[in-house]
Amino acid sequence: MRPAGGVYEVVVRSARKKTHQYPPPPLVWRSARRFSLRLVQAAAALLLAFGAVLAFPAAALAAQPAAAPGHSDLQFVISSFSLLIWGALVMWMCAGFTMLESGTVRTKNASMICLKNVGIYSIAALTYLFIGYNLMYVDVGDLIGTFRFLYSPLEVEVAALADDVSGLGDAIGAGSASMSNWLFQMLFVATTASIVSGAMLERVKLWSFWLFTVFLTAFIYPIVGAWTWGGGWLEQAGFQDFAGGTVVHTVGGSAALVGMMVVGPRFGKFRRDGTVKATPPSNVLVTTLGVLILWLGWFGFNAGSHGSLATPQDVIVMSAVLINTNLAAASGMLATVIISRRVFGRVGLSSSLNGALAGLVSITAAPTMAEHWWAVIIGAIGGVLCTLATWLLERMRLDDVVGAVPVHLVAGVWGTLAAVITTDVSLATQLVGVGSVMAFVLTASFVVWKLIDLVMGVRVAEEIERIGQDIGELGIESHPEFLLAPDDFDEY
Amino acid sequence: MRPAGGVYEVVVRSARKKTHQYPPPPLVWRSARRFSLRLVQAAAALLLAFGAVLAFPAAALAAQPAAAPGHSDLQFVISSFSLLIWGALVMWMCAGFTMLESGTVRTKNASMICLKNVGIYSIAALTYLFIGYNLMYVDVGDLIGTFRFLYSPLEVEVAALADDVSGLGDAIGAGSASMSNWLFQMLFVATTASIVSGAMLERVKLWSFWLFTVFLTAFIYPIVGAWTWGGGWLEQAGFQDFAGGTVVHTVGGSAALVGMMVVGPRFGKFRRDGTVKATPPSNVLVTTLGVLILWLGWFGFNAGSHGSLATPQDVIVMSAVLINTNLAAASGMLATVIISRRVFGRVGLSSSLNGALAGLVSITAAPTMAEHWWAVIIGAIGGVLCTLATWLLERMRLDDVVGAVPVHLVAGVWGTLAAVITTDVSLATQLVGVGSVMAFVLTASFVVWKLIDLVMGVRVAEEIERIGQDIGELGIESHPEFLLAPDDFDEY
């Protein structure tokens, strides 16, 4: 689906249009990069084909056990309430991403992150209301749901809001309020968009990113969601993704990878002499707070994804989910501590925090096992893979500011595949699932990003990047009263 | 109720007593200010009269549907538990206000905000225990409840704590534990006091503000609460205020308006030449964190205000409340982004964050509609009104540090009136309600602030304002190790 020449060439060229002084990377890296990108392309094409073949017979095995036949009123109340409470914690992840990202970037760009992320969250709420939800959940066939403007709540629930509860019986049979589901799903979309943001910080234009967010949350994410959770072909095929290891994290991470390549690395990140400029967090306290917020938010993310809280079995599942979620994060963190000490000779704070997040991502696709030590192992491997991917990305001269690709894409794919260990799903199904989702998202994101680049550009002017987006685009400073050391912007 | 001369003249004079070098604003602004203040006074008097007339017949239509007759034990448990959980999120708003305010002020005053806000929250807890709750909820007639020292829990609940559950039947009929209600209500009071704080930062004396907090939380807020939620004349008249668009936000915003006028603007904010000194947040990350904390806290604020979680209908209402709350915030934010770009030529971070808060305030009086797009519209208008009010206040040379009046008073009034769109309440009832509440709070707050000013003064000495309250009143610095650029304090 891409003309010859390689994704990256086009990408770099487009970035260069606006960045005439950007020096070419040394030949050996360029080759490695080109090779790996070709690999990605080939794999994507293969998997998409494979997915398409598999999609047509659309294996009919039902993924979820049938809902308990007769839900009582109180079961309905508790299940719905649980979605609302856990949903509140997912909302909190918006603060987590905002703090993590704004603490990581140069101080001259921190205000922009704050505005951007609150905006992303707001945009996602509206697009999901107007378009996304219908596309993801309403009358989904094999591929997509309904293309209709504005989410319409269930009629009997609308009636209940007007004090007519006569028809509620049917709604209760569904297990939980459709409105509570809507809220929970909406909060997931916002998360996905935040993930993309993290890779492209410090040089992507505010309005371009917001425009991409519209497409991602209105179309790209909902289409993947329809395949996997809305009853589409992957769900029919038995694809296992409990809380979004693929739907949220692989999608977000893939869009981040493409976006990062389209926008190009920050000036000065990769120097002419082959060295890489270190860009440690500008505010470690804020970054750490962000990670801990995400950790807490993940409790809501994974526990709420069970959906039902009607029976003792449900609450046991939810308990296991939380235990495993917490253990995977802990072991992801500790594994990274040990690895980074062994490999790099020193404990890395950023890598350790990312290790915790990678542990969380790794367990997200299948966190219900009773053998909690599997969570320890899966999380630890996730942390290690994340560290290696961070190293590799840098070698490929891809500039991922917060490590969105290592944390969300790499650990997301790992976790989706690792689901075969603790559930009955087959590796083939998981491979098809993750492969086709990646192929779709990489392609769709690339098209959208290129369109945006054509129309309004994706990258800020060099001068704005130099002085920072806070002053350059917003006219404010994040810490106007603090004396800051000038960033060694020119050193490349 | 006020002698001729205008509130503002008295106010300015009182502020000037201690601020001899404060230059008079240009004539044209003074006239505008005087006119607008007269307008407020006239409107207040009119509305109070109107309210009094309306209050006597005390329209008997019951606002709330009757409680379900027989609550089961588990319904009681779930309803009460829901109040506790949502209440915990309301407690969290204390951190939201603290971060929002301390990130917004000059760094030299940030520690003072931290201490002040934790103190406000603590004072509110005690005054509500000792006086406020009884005045608001115990044996409320038309105007006030009982004036008695110390809240007494329900006897059967006290017995239950001592393991005697024989009398619990009656308590269960009430739907939820009186103690869980008490906790939830107490957390609301603290919120109201925090709102006032935001307008008067950087020059109000710590102990004066705490003293005002005592009056506000022990008397002013509970009296309004008795009218509207305790069974008083406004509730009897069918006044609609779901979660405090008037009771919390209009009350807090009105007290903030008066306080801000009594204490006068910060030195140097309004310069002799008519220009206004920009006072952007000193720590954007902290401010943003504060707004996101408030956003999350609002989930508890609005969802918990439904009070009952006994039936499927209840949880559907709660779901709709959260959807609408979140959408109003999102659209308030985005509308402000667009407006500020159109009007001011650049996206404003502070105004956008305040737009989100204004959206939240706007929806608070009536967030239960099934037509979620109304929440989008109401929130967007709230955001726009907030931006315009911010502009207007500055033109009137009123110095509202965080925008408490635009966010809480203006959007609070708007939201209370907008309730006629999505509920059955009449505009007249809402106008009487919001008008009489404003008239009462403006008057009562003014009297209290003037008394405090007479007794101990409300404004710190000029020298303390110059060096900052952190050093001047607390003897500490918020960032003792960071090098700070001196504030251009003298430039006026």
Added chain:
Amino acid sequence: MRPAGGVYEVVVRSARKKTHQYPPPPLVWRSARRFSLRLVQAAAALLLAFGAVLAFPAAALAAQPAAAPGHSDLQFVISSFSLLIWGALVMWMCAGFTMLESGTVRTKNASMICLKNVGIYSIAALTYLFIGYNLMYVDVGDLIGTFRFLYSPLEVEVAALADDVSGLGDAIGAGSASMSNWLFQMLFVATTASIVSGAMLERVKLWSFWLFTVFLTAFIYPIVGAWTWGGGWLEQAGFQDFAGGTVVHTVGGSAALVGMMVVGPRFGKFRRDGTVKATPPSNVLVTTLGVLILWLGWFGFNAGSHGSLATPQDVIVMSAVLINTNLAAASGMLATVIISRRVFGRVGLSSSLNGALAGLVSITAAPTMAEHWWAVIIGAIGGVLCTLATWLLERMRLDDVVGAVPVHLVAGVWGTLAAVITTDVSLATQLVGVGSVMAFVLTASFVVWKLIDLVMGVRVAEEIERIGQDIGELGIESHPEFLLAPDDFDEY
């Protein structure tokens, strides 16, 4: 159990080995210190003996009322769900400790705190999984539970995860899911370890502290837990500790006291001339945020500790717990404000925040009373004691960076003893309980700390302390772009 010479001498000598330039404190302080340490030792020995004597007859009175005989499915669901939700708030306390500590230390050590605390939390999760829980809860005799590797969930719950719910009846009779209990208990352990950390900041080695955390969370805490909550001798004796006033706070505070003495004070804290270097928080906003996070987390800590949410009585207890918890914090804060103004002539921000925490600790052992004003009194006394203890520790030249001992040990002991006011427990029982726990923890921690000191040292090299652990051990800075004023490190 200790050879002559005094704990402190050994401690100081061991610290001095690595800190040759550390000047001796003046004689008068040394005497006071030595005396007080002897006093602690004597008291500990006495209480241990007393405890041992009392333990053998092991008074058989059952502390807890018998569980309701037949729990329904929904009661099981709600109780377990409550543990999960409140547990999420306890997880959040990790962020609270991290922010409180990293905002309090010199900026040059702030990153280290972030890494250390996330690590502590992660370690606690794993050790409790592999060792701690079994030791604390599985087949506990009088003294300890089972020494077995890896926590095994209840078989019927494991079956339920595999969709076999046939045996769930028994599990349901237990009231709540064992897995939800496990999660909640695990989160408590992490809290305890974080407490210790606060006293030893800025000079303890990262890996040494993590190693101590392993011992604390795998052995020391679980053994105390087995005595008090796992059915051991103290629980049999009727010892009252609702939510960990002793089990968490006295344990954490005692280990902190020992650790602080073993590692010795920070260089320059206590000057040759007898004066004490002030070390105010380096980032007041972050410290305050930390305290407010802990305040919120405490809601989960105390409410969740009731364990059951099956009946109206349960939810009334939970409501009372939250009211009392909040009031104790508020009055602890306000009492400290008043005391510090009276005694020191000025309101202290740090002491006020610690006063709030001390109020929270004070109420933790017994927060269920209906007479809420007792919570006000108990919290206020806790705040005052904390302030006095802070003053005393400094006089004894013990360097407790965040005030872990005053807040957790002093208020923890006070709260445990104050439980006799509002519950039926006898003072003797409480004294024995708190005394034997202290004796055990002081002894065990001392042994562990000394072993660690022998093997790898507990204190960083002087040069690292001088330049800060961020640069010295991690190779990063917490605020690399901010200009900082040099710490007056040499001034002693």
